[in-house]
Amino acid sequence: xxxxxxxxxxxxxxxxxxxxxxxxxxxxxxxxxxxxxxxxxxxxxxxxxxxxxxxxxxxxxxxxxxxxxxxxxxxxxxxxxxxxxxxxxxxxxxxxxxxxxxxxxxxxxxxxxxxxxxxxxxxxxxxxxxxxxxxxxxxxxxxxxxxxxxxxxxxxxxxxxxxxxxxxxxxxxxxxxxxxxxxxxxxxxxxxxxxxxxxxxxxxxxxxxxxxxxxxxxxxxxxxxxxxxxxxxxxxxxxxxxxxxxxxxxxx
Amino acid sequence: xxxxxxxxxxxxxxxxxxxxxxxxxxxxxxxxxxxxxxxxxxxxxxxxxxxxxxxxxxxxxxxxxxxxxxxxxxxxxxxxxxxxxxxxxxxxxxxxxxxxxxxxxxxxxxxxxxxxxxxxxxxxxxxxxxxxxxxxxxxxxxxxxxxxxxxxxxxxxxxxxxxxxxxxxxxxxxxxxxxxxxxxxxxxxxxxxxxxxxxxxxxxxxxxxxxxxxxxxxxxxxxxxxxxxxxxxxxxxxxxxxxxxxxxxxxx
Numbered sequence: 373x374x375x376x377x378x379x380x381x382x383x384x385x386x387x388x389x390x391x392x393x394x395x396x397x398x399x400x401x402x403x404x405x406x407x408x409x410x411x412x413x414x415x416x417x418x419x420x421x422x423x424x425x426x427x428x429x430x431x432x433x434x435x436x437x438x439x440x441x442x443x444x445x446x447x448x449x450x451x452x453x454x455x456x457x458x459x460x461x462x463x464x465x466x467x468x469x470x471x472x473x474x475x476x477x478x479x480x481x482x483x484x485x486x487x488x489x490x491x492x493x494x495x496x497x498x499x500x501x502x503x504x505x506x507x508x509x510x511x512x513x514x515x516x517x518x519x520x521x522x523x524x525x526x527x528x529x530x531x532x533x534x535x536x537x538x539x540x541x542x543x544x545x546x547x548x549x550x551x552x553x554x555x556x557x558x559x560x561x562x563x564x565x566x567x568x569x570x571x572x573x574x575x576x577x578x579x580x581x582x583x584x585x586x587x588x589x590x591x592x593x594x595x596x597x598x599x600x601x602x603x604x605x606x607x608x609x610x611x612x613x614x615x616x617x618x619x620x621x622x623x624x
Numbered sequence: 625x626x627x628x629x630x631x632x633x634x635x636x637x638x639x640x641x642x643x644x645x646x647x648x649x650x651x652x653x654x655x656x657x658x659x660x661x662x663x664x665x666x667x668x669x670x671x672x673x674x675x676x677x678x679x680x681x682x683x684x685x686x687x688x689x690x691x692x693x694x695x696x697x698x699x700x701x702x703x704x705x706x707x708x709x710x711x712x713x714x715x716x717x718x719x720x721x722x723x724x725x726x727x728x729x730x731x732x733x734x735x736x737x738x739x740x741x742x743x744x745x746x747x748x749x750x751x752x753x754x755x756x757x758x759x760x761x762x763x764x765x766x767x768x769x770x771x772x773x774x775x776x777x778x779x780x781x782x783x784x785x786x787x788x789x790x791x792x793x794x795x796x797x798x799x800x801x802x803x804x805x806x807x808x809x810x811x812x813x814x815x816x817x818x819x820x821x822x823x824x825x826x827x828x829x830x831x832x833x834x835x836x837x838x839x840x841x842x843x844x845x846x847x848x849x850x851x852x853x854x855x856x857x858x859x860x861x862x863x864x865x866x867x868x869x870x871x872x873x874x875x876x
Contacts, residue, residue, distance in 0.1 A: 387829055387846075388844070389651065389652075389668075390655055390664075390666070391655060391665070391800070391846070392653070392656035392657075393800070393829075395652040397647075399648060399670065400641075400644050403644030404644035405644075413644075415671055416669065417668065421829075425667070447809060448810035449809050449816055450813065451828070483808070485811055488810065490810050490813035490814055525834070548643070558700035558742050559736065559737055559740075561701045561702065561740075561743075561745070562740075562741075568702055575703075576702075576703070580777060581777070582760075592640070592645060
């Protein structure tokens with residue numbers, strides 16, 4: 373099993389997220405997808421539709437991670453500037469990709485207006501880029517170097533992630549086990565700390581909640597090693613049971 | 625009306641967001657709340673539970689914005705390190721806040737175990753900090769300089785935002801009007817560009833959707849000036865009507 377940890381950054385582009393108008397769904401879906409690929413999401417930045425701000429975030433996160441993903445700003449309207457910003461970040465020109473153009477020509481052949489100049493904007497890519505298939509609508513995603521430009525509309529992004537599944541090199545997937553407990557996390561903080569100390573290949577996250585008028589917490593044990601994960605999960609269950617709680621495997 | 629634009633940054637702290645396990649709700653609620661205060665959310669960073677990464681994000685965003693907010697990592701467990709990270713970012717020590725300690729003593733007086741050492745962790749603050757009231761549970765939020773440390777659990781954060789309402793200096797709230805239209809945004813991209821050009825005090829965002837098997841888009845006009853907003857919204861409606869569409873005030 374590979375010990376190397378592969379990481380990715382995500383830049384979410386869009387005034388609509390920063391204004392609170394649109395509730396982002398891409399962070400969670402990209403994060404979940406990356407886990408399955410054995411790639412750890414290391415940082416997310418949400419930035420406005422301003423070229424220099426996109427350039428700054430893209431350059432910061434593409435250098436320090438194996439992969440960078442962006443969502444948003446690849447449509448046909450005036451506020452869609454992600455392609456230009458990423459090209460600027462890489463010092464590349466912008467060209468019309470012949471295959472993207474052909475795809476858009478087919479897609480718009482029977483639609484009112486046909487392939488207008490505005491729609492042709494969606495075939496523009498940083499010079500040297502490849503396309504990421506989009507089965508939902510005509511406009512493709514874009515791959516240039518370690519950067520993957522995806523749509524802002526979540527179900528289109530989902531399709532693009534699907535097309536990328538299995539194509540990226542990753543490490544051992546981070547596995548997780550969840551133990552739930554009807555307790556205030558503050559009651560078991562010491563116990564958790566002890567278990568973490570004894571299992572250095574594992575992390576434990578503590579996620580409190582209030583439900584049915586009661587406090588509870590889910591404890592998520594994570595590791596890239598299956599045996600270490602199982603041992604740590606058992607230690608935690610035993611410690612909770614000894615302390616008089618009734619741990620619930622799988623979480624509450 | 626103030627012309628100065630007030631901005632805020634938000635640092636979301638937590639491995640659970642980056643792993644996709646928890647779907648963040650704080651970005652949207654902080655963004656919406658800031659709009660009402662006349663403060664623009666300028667950037668969000670989601671970082672893992674690692675002190676140096678929190679320090680980096682906090683220092684980057686606190687300097688370039690009027691305000692900084694953080695969510696997550698102020699509970700009693702070993703993975704709650706936001707107070708230490710923010711203190712480190714500011715070069716401050718960490719102390720137990722007497723008022724926070726008294727609040728926790730009252731809160732835990734009738735609860736099993738009382739105010740344990742772990743629970744007392746929630747009274748720790750960067751030296752010189754003030755408290756942000758938390759009506760939901762014993763642990764307060766924390767205000768130090770222009771930084772506001774809030775809970776990760778969304779309904780506790782909501783209570784803390786409520787306590788802060790009206791206490792921060794802001795500018796003119798950004799107002800918005802939404803116009804919906806059953807059209808592919810690519811059909812009206814040129815029209816939008818023209819309207820934006822004619823109204824330089826306004827921005828227009830274009831948000832496509834697929835619903836009931838049809839494509840549509842909502843166009844959001846934003847301005848801090850009510851007259852400019854009304855004029856731009858009217859221009860957009862007129863242009864869409866002239867082009868043969870039936871714009872829907874308030875959006876679809």
